[in-house]
Amino acid sequence: xxxxxxxxxxxxxxxxxxxxxxxxxxxxxxxxxxxxxxxxxxxxxxxxxxxxxxxxxxxxxxxxxxxxxxxxxxxxxxxxxxxxxxxxxxxxxxxxxxxxxxxxxxxxxxxxxxxxxxxxxxxxxxxxxxxxxxxxxxxxxxxxxxxxxxxxxxxxxxxxxxxxxxxxxxxxxxxxxxxxxxxxxxxxxxxxxxxxxxxxxxxxxxxxxxxxxxxxxxxxxxxxxxxxxxxxxxxxxxxxxxxxxxxxxxxxxxxxxxxxxxxxxxxxxxxxxxxxxxxxxxxxxxxxxxxxxxxxxxxxxxxxxxxxxxxxxxxxxxxxxxxxxxxxxxxxxxxxxxxxxxxxxxxxxxxxxxxxxxxxxxxxxxxxxxxxxxxxxxxxxxxxxxxxxxxxxxxxxxxxxxxxxxxxxxxxxxxxxxxxxxxxxxxxxxxxxxxxxxxxxxxxxxxxxxxx
Numbered sequence: 001x002x003x004x005x006x007x008x009x010x011x012x013x014x015x016x017x018x019x020x021x022x023x024x025x026x027x028x029x030x031x032x033x034x035x036x037x038x039x040x041x042x043x044x045x046x047x048x049x050x051x052x053x054x055x056x057x058x059x060x061x062x063x064x065x066x067x068x069x070x071x072x073x074x075x076x077x078x079x080x081x082x083x084x085x086x087x088x089x090x091x092x093x094x095x096x097x098x099x100x101x102x103x104x105x106x107x108x109x110x111x112x113x114x115x116x117x118x119x120x121x122x123x124x125x126x127x128x129x130x131x132x133x134x135x136x137x138x139x140x141x142x143x144x145x146x147x148x149x150x151x152x153x154x155x156x157x158x159x160x161x162x163x164x165x166x167x168x169x170x171x172x173x174x175x176x177x178x179x180x181x182x183x184x185x186x187x188x189x190x191x192x193x194x195x196x197x198x199x200x201x202x203x204x205x206x207x208x209x210x211x212x213x214x215x216x217x218x219x220x221x222x223x224x225x226x227x228x229x230x231x232x233x234x235x236x237x238x239x240x241x242x243x244x245x246x247x248x249x250x251x252x253x254x255x256x257x258x259x260x261x262x263x264x265x266x267x268x269x270x271x272x273x274x275x276x277x278x279x280x281x282x283x284x285x286x287x288x289x290x291x292x293x294x295x296x297x298x299x300x301x302x303x304x305x306x307x308x309x310x311x312x313x314x315x316x317x318x319x320x321x322x323x324x325x326x327x328x329x330x331x332x333x334x335x336x337x338x339x340x341x342x343x344x345x346x347x348x349x350x351x352x353x354x355x356x357x358x359x360x361x362x363x364x365x366x367x368x369x370x371x372x373x374x375x376x377x378x379x380x381x382x383x384x385x386x387x388x389x390x391x392x393x394x395x396x397x398x399x400x401x402x403x404x405x406x407x408x409x410x411x412x413x414x415x416x417x418x419x420x421x422x423x424x425x426x427x428x429x430x431x432x433x434x435x436x437x438x439x440x441x442x443x444x445x446x447x448x449x450x451x452x
Contacts, residue, residue, distance in 0.1 A: 058151070063369060069448065075377065093440060131317075153350050156309065165280055201299075207305050212305065216250070220398040336391065351365050
């Protein structure tokens with residue numbers, strides 16, 4: 001079957017009337033204001049601070065580039081070195097849209113150098129060793145980079161190999177999908193999901209038992225698949241099963257209950273305390289661990305989200321938490337409010353690698369990076385910073401083509417809407433869909449360039 005990844009199937013199209021266009025325009029304007037105006041208060045905002053400090057940033061993803069841009073704007077005379085071997089930059093919030101056939105794979109791919117600030121040195125290598133005692137990192141090529149300050153922004157590692165029988169080459173074949181893998185993987189997943197939506201059968205969805213980036217994505221893709229089946233007239237021929245790793249569907253209780261109600265309305269079966277341990281791609285059987293042992297589930301389409309943990313170089317360093325789940329998975333031991341390392345005062349962790357209760361989203365990066373940078377610059381200036389990260393996380397939770405809930409919350413599971421009175425966080429709105437598909441990427445790019 002041939003697929004056009006640039007267009008939704010005509011039967012799946014969402015109408016755009018004049019009223020909705022006006023609402024979208026107003027929402028996009030509000031999003032732009034939010035993107036440039038919401039900044040943590042602190043000491044380093046006014047003028048440049050002169051310094052000869054050596055600053056190394058490990059990782060050139062969203063957090064690393066945003067940190068480099070803000071430091072370059074704030075400091076004068078600093079030596080800023082950004083280390084990352086990958087040439088491509090991925091707009092990861094768009095992977096779900098690629099996997100849904102809404103955007104082509106090219107939509108999420110650019111080049112790291114597109115966002116490299118003037119005066120920042122990019123080293124095309126990967127950090128293999130972190131030595132916080134010696135204040136240096138060593139790359140895979142064997143070169144050492146000493147630092148006065150270190151920002152760790154290496155992201156996380158997708159561990160497909162921890163699922164028995166699962167190999168990355170299976171994505172896009174035999175009913176196996178995984179939007180997390182890569183742009184190509186997301187596109188291949190769309191092909192498998194679209195074929196499933198044309199025929200029906202048994203669709204199996206899940207999330208891992210580890211910490212993970214964008215914890216709403218497993219739910220989004222379940223909703224989208226159900227919607228495609230409905231639009232193509234195959235819903236009655238399909239069974240959709242969502243396997244939660246614990247006793248909830250989302251970490252925020254009120255959101256979890258809302259999702260439970262929507263799943264019930266749409267006939268999506270929920271299994272709690274199910275963790276994928278193995279697949280047999282030949283027989284199309286997935287094996288889950290349960291409190292009572294193991295359980296086999298057959299599938300025609302399965303969306304696999306692998307376990308996630310810190311990269312090996314971090315896990316083998318002195319930097320992770322020593323106990324608990326964050327220690328077992330290797331997340332960086334940082335103060336949850338300042339992003340400063342608890343034991344190494346000149347080390348900060350931002351983005352997915354940070355061992356904090358919430359915050360593995362691009363929206364969190366927008367708030368984390370200014371806080372970490374403000375504390376770092378304040379120390380260079382001989383001052384203190386009151387910048388504070390309260391755990392802000394945002395999830396545009398797509399519930400069907402053309403509708404989403406803009407869920408925003410903090411460490412305390414409080415809902416923290418950016419547009420109170422305009423966008424209700426637990427309502428399925430077309431305007432939230434427009435923000436996800438149109439407004440967020442420009443705001444994201446502004447963040448990379450230090451403007452948001």
